[in-house]
Amino acid sequence: MFPKNAWYVACTPDEIDAKPLGRTICNERIAFYRGEEGRVAAVEDFCPHRGAALSKGQVCEGKLVCGYHGLVMGCDGKTVSMPGQRVQGFPAIRTYPVVEKHGFVWVWPGDAAQADPAKIHPLEWAESPDWAYGGGLYHVQCDYRLMVDNLMDLTHETYVHATSIGQKEIDESPVSTKTVGDRVVTSRFMNGVMPPPFWRANLRGNHLADDVPVDRWQVCHFIPPSHIMIEVGVAHAGKGGYDADPKDKVSSIVVDFLTPETETSMWYFWGMARNFNPRDTNLTAQIREGQARVFAEDTEVLEAQQRNLLLYPNRRLLMLNIDAGGVQARRIIDRLVAAEQPQKIAA
Template identity: 50%
Template structure:
């Protein structure tokens, strides 16, 4: 039994990652390859030739088709055979490679895992800041050698910032501010309000003003495996509240964890922001800085996964700070049970 949901959309890659050359990526335990047709639409196909199972991702592109590099079987973008290895042999169109449903939205290429007839683009998670007017969005990708749920735990518990990210976004006030956790349908929200504090270095530079600030963090888990973190600061007295806070500088950290195997996942990270949106240089510098922060998380989580595998007689414990991650796991488990019963 897998640890992830099916009949749902997962991020397969950034829009810029997938081009005319095939990209190999295992998603939810299935080896796949992705490439763009000449009209730039995306093909998603099982990465195994139906003849002798050589990965098609090392094959030869011919127009919109792919030719296996072993014996030359040629498959169309629909996965159906177009030419046999022997040119004199009649094409058997029952020879097919499995294909998958894809869609593009919010700078991501999305892949539907499950029954094709249930693939509804309206079910793609609403990562609204990635496409909203007045915001700009960019980010990156890391392969991470841990269960995708460990990354959800991490992102729904920002107390770790104080220690893991002490040199960038962490500060002691994070540990002192009370947490509020609530469930809204199939979503979990964890909020922290820090009034009248000194801004950490990044946010001081973004605000471009001296003086104390009100700081907020609102983490939201969204099925099947996304976490959006509403963060920012506003000058004290500007009127910002935990419910409404566009008076200062605001960002939305966007994280999507796509399972690869039971102990690895694809981590797509980025940040949408509503300040300095026309400063391409700042966007590039901040992407590099954010990548450094998330590399610190990857180091911690891969070490945690290794420890979990090395200590099979032990179990994870949950404290007060873990409530957001625990609630997210409960929702995933509930949806999985409902799918099995159906």
């Protein structure tokens, strides 16, 4: 269903600055908090005393204090103390590898011995002052793979996002799909089209005319286990399109971190990174607001789709050429999941 030997975005740092956070990731119930010296810690959200949720407690001097009977838990999963009790024989609870990087908190829900922080893929936009980022989080009631399908095929924009980023030329433009190792890339280029409302606003944000034809592009990158970065943008027509000089275009990266919660729910960390006018905070807020509406539309469609699939589990779905990106991404996910299963020994 989902690979566990992988890094997933668990939360944003501000979610755990004031108190612990309980979050289920890949069916693992985890409590996140800031331990000693402000370092992020992640432990099983289960108090060994009576099974209470540790995330409902508080942090005191870098230790997680259970809100039920005051048991004090260390970052290593061992009980430190409990009022009126000897705790030497208390069993340790599970801990999870956790890293704070690129402006997010990442967790490894699988085999801790395989958790190498170097496996977190580089994000240039997250480390450079030449980029601005604004985003948010949605809790979506659907299989995360449905969102992978959605983002690797942007044909739906014409219909789901008709008032913001959709336009008929999306349907009319061919899509190319390629797989390189464990990554999938789908690309669509539209030349000499009028920009839709979202992109007209961005052209104005970069002091460019918004009422002239543009060359538009969408390049979707699937990166295991379930991260999708989409290069998007428009340039004044005839100026080079994707490769146009920055003064003639607006380009961004749509950021999609899809973190499975259960088989039918997910945490969707979404946003947009841009490298034009990065210090314009009003523009960042404007883009974020526009994106929030777009992704809310996706959420509505996918949750309804998930309900249908649960009602009709035996219905066979059609696969079209526009589905190639999602199909290839799912094959990689399936391969990673299969690799984690115990190997059967032949008799």
